[in-house]
Amino acid sequence: MQAPAPARGAEEVSAVDTDQARVRSRSERRDAEFTEYLAARQAALLRTAYLVCGDRHQAEDVLQTALAKLYLSWDEVRDRGAVDAYVRRIIVNETTSAWRRPWHRRERPTDQVPETTAHHDTYDEGRSAALWEVVRSLPPKARAVVVLRYYEQLSEAETAETLGISTGTVKSQTSRAMSMLRERTPDHLHPREEER
Structure with missing residues (x-):
């Protein structure tokens, strides 16, 4: 027969609650900072990704990957002024990696272009x-x-x-x-x- 677990004291419960509140507060602050950054820079970063990739759909995918990687390392980015440089580096690396993937080499050019609507940037x-x-x-x-x-x-x-x-x-x-x-x-x- 197992002995019953000792009851946690009020101080122990209070310390755990305080730690959980601190972690929750830090997480909420990180999310707010990241959301603010996205609101300010996402459009410009998408344009950069588009110009580097040359394809709007690939640019969206590359930027999504870059922003996911940025979010995961947001707390480790000490210099907030260097965030754009960090994201641009990821964009270039992801674009280069895409060209190295085997599926890209298996594509075959064709004389017939599928019907698509052209994307025109509003600033063009x-x-x-x-x-x-x-x-x-x-x-x-x-x-x-x-x-x-x-x-x-x-x-x-x-x-x-x-x-x-x-x-x-x-x-x-x-x-x-x-x-x-x-x-x-x-x-x-x-x-x-x-x-x-």
């Missing part, structure tokens, strides 16, 4: 849509460098940190990407055409 005045089509034609790493350097306006050092590469690599990839853009940009979009 027409010319930039055509220009971003040229940017989307870049390889994923080159596209990531262009988006971070010129769209997000990060410095070379910030871009290097986000991508996990050296500053010299950012410089060389930027140079190659800009060269490819010059070659691929149609004449009617070229800045010299505006001067005429």
Whole structure:
């Protein structure tokens, strides 16, 4: 026969209740901070993910993954000013990982494009849509460098940190990407055409 468990004293119960209240308060504060961050930055981060991925649906998936990872490590992010950089890094890494997955290599190009409705961003005045089509034609790493350097306006050092590469690599990839853009940009979009 088992002896009955000793009754917990009032002090012991009070300490447990206090600990539970503290954990609940910390969790509620974390959720409120995260929700506030999402309200302020989600649209801009989705645009960045779209520009890096080149596909709206993939951008939504990548951003969802990035935000889930951010939520799980929210308490560990000490510098709240660096949260965007952390999320951008996840976006770039997830996009690169998607290109490495086996299912992506099994896709076959086709001459017939399925009927879909085109997505037009509300801030787009027409010319930039055509220009971003040229940017989307870049390889994923080159596209990531262009988006971070010129769209997000990060410095070379910030871009290097986000991508996990050296500053010299950012410089060389930027140079190659800009060269490819010059070659691929149609004449009617070229800045010299505006001067005429």
